[in-house]
Amino acid sequence: MKINMPPYVTFILDRLEKGGFQAYIVGGSIRDILLDKEPNDFDITTNAMPDYIEKIFEDKKTINVGREFGTIKVIVDDKEVEVTTFRKEGNYSDGRRPEWIEFVSDIEDDLARRDFTINAMAYNKKTGIVDPFNGKKDLENKIIRSVGNPIERFKEDYLRILRAVRFSTSLDFEIEDETFKAGKKYSSNISKVSVERITEEFFKIILSPKPSKGINYMKELDLLDIVLPEIVPAIGFNQQNPHHDKDVYNHILCVVDSAPPILKIRLAALFHDMGKPHTLSVDEKGIGHFYGHDKIGSEIAKKALKRMKAPGKLTEQVAILIREHMTHHAKFKEKGLKRLIRRVGIENIYDLFELQKADRKCSNKNASIEHILDMEKKVDNILEKKEVYEINQLNIDGEDLIEIGFKEGKIIGDILEYLLEKVMENPSINKREELEKLALKKYATKPYI
Template sequence: MIINLPHKVDFIINELYRNGFEAFAVGGCVRDSLLSRTPGDWDIATNALPDDIIDVFNKTIPTGMKHGTITVLIEKEPFEVTTYRVDGEYKDNRRPEKVEFVSSIQEDLSRRDFTINAMAYNYREGLIDHFNGQQDLNNKIIRSVGNADLRFKEDALRMLRCIRFSAQLQFSIEEDTFNSMIKNSSLIKNISHERIRTELNKILLCEKPSSAFIQLEKSSLLKYILPEVQKMVGFDQKNPHHDKDIFIHTLTVMDNTPKDLYLRLAGLFHDIAKPVTFSMDKKGIGHFYGHDKVGTELTEKILRRLTYDNKTVDIVKKLVREHMIMFDRPKDKTIKKLINRIGSKNMPLLFQLQRADLRSSAPPFDYSNIEYMEKKSELILENKEPLSIKDLNITGENLMKELNLQQGKTIGDILNYLLDRVLENPELNDYNKLLNLAKKFFNSL
């Protein structure tokens, strides 16, 4: 078994050997290499102590001295080099109280989460695989190293990682490992929202995120990390336009969107308020009046709880709020107002979400309204037609001077009136024409 190590990784390993130590590429980079995938990064483990690593290499950063990790810079490229270690007692299902440095690669690998991540490699020793990780790779199985209960109690985030690996690699989860996740699912409450968000993002960007969310629900993790989504499970929409319950519809929407985090989050939350806005008419037909508006509020609440950045919150909220906007041959003015509300850069995302939403509902699928709005919006943007007050060829200062007015609500009312007229007729966006319109509007107040 030969793995092609990058030149710089091999250089680090050889330098450590040359100085009387041993070293291996470890973890995910070995797993990905065996799967013929390009590793995202290369981690190196060694029996050299942190101070020894610093002595061996010219340029280092003590990024995690306490846990034995030194960042080695080779031609400005960073590589994490970590001393073999075993973890001390875990008291919060998140991190060990302390770590103990050890001299054996086998001891180091024994503390890792899953067998497929517990392999090491260098050119001298070949593949080190004490826990049959390569066999599990070949059989497409995610299995805990040793006792699954212990691994998940050490770090409860491993349960989310397990499901993420299963979805990314399209592997099954070994039965004892999955049963342990069900048993220990409540421990995820001890994990910070930031760490959960990071894993959730990786899950959302899988080729088929629905497979992960089904596992999240079956393992009982979903009700702890996204209780609002749990409420959608099995919820019959009782509507002829929908042939799936809200949860399955939502998963299908996500699968039908491109791998874009904003889109996948919007797909996940676009119907989040349906369970709380459900009503049924006299004919037994289900309705969800206002679920887009209520959903916008719920979406912000969830995203804030999971500590998403302001830009992500803003874009996803807008997509959820507008996902029902699907007019039948709307006027240009209506489309311009939509562009103004959601932002020109987000319009393609909205149309992709709407297509996925429609494609995930009951057939037949009629995309004509979406296509009409898409072509119209592209034409409006291509022609650089005025969309907002800042695009008007007259300013508030101009109006104050020309109409002898003070800054205040009246100026805002006039500008909004002028924008409304220009949205209907772009040819009115001329200083003199706008001034005449402003005078007439002011005199009518």
């Protein structure tokens, strides 16, 4: 079988081979090619030692990203490729790096250290595919199977349990039975892995075509208590509401699956109703209500994402979307929509609508999103007409107000807020002269002047 590779990859392989060494593309790139997918990147493995790798590519830029682990990054045609010496390795006791590595001369020894059979294949033009663990067959059968003994593989790096979930989710494969059993047995040990590595895998699950598959696998493997304990109270939680035909957990999964694969929207979908188990009240008719669950859910998300060491901006955007996700129930007039745009931010307003549509679709089979689509069109119109919804869009600023006699201080902000309200009601008055008149009419008394 011949695999087509980009010229920069072929160049690196050919030069290593001309230098008298073996060289193969390895791992995920082969998996993706066999699945008719475009690889995100290419990794190369070779029996050349790191010093020789640098010497062979002395006319190219190289980066020492882990010489002690055998890895040198080679840059060809502005493309970066990690070239790693064949190796065996010990446990990842610190959750990031193996305790020890041993350079080896046989490609099969190198493949034996890898996590799953579908990632333990190598290829070059001379040899073809090297597949000692039948990864190609597991690809065809849509199976995630550990290389060799799954207990040994997981003990080497407990993150592999979550990686099994990630690959099964992103590829829509099933985890092989012995691999699953070993993962369940040792799942509590994932707490020994660094938060950053867990979060990276978890976010990939959330961005997969059907995240619910991964979250359910995490539930079955007893990973949720460690990775996402906030969702546990939602499991089996009856909403006791005629407008919802699912428990909170399954509603959340539906919304995550239905939301577009944009991280902030998917995370907002994941956390949006986690406040419900903490806010249930039942009226005299036996109907459940969840007053304030949007605010509680927003706080839950912020704490969880802080624990996950997510970027601050992402955390704040997710919190905003959750806090505002119930606003589709409001019958906003144009001024109310402008306030909503201001609260949410122009960079989040359409993401909010996507979250609301997914939420609504997953409520019950008769739920309509027409009112959300109508809100979206009205916001389109507001933005197309460049109508004012922020203070900095006013044709007057604090310096102008001081110039006409107002004192510096809090009053300047109060006046600008007042003028913004007036302009949102009547866009035609956004002229400096008219705004000055309005400001003086309302505030031209002591102690403001």
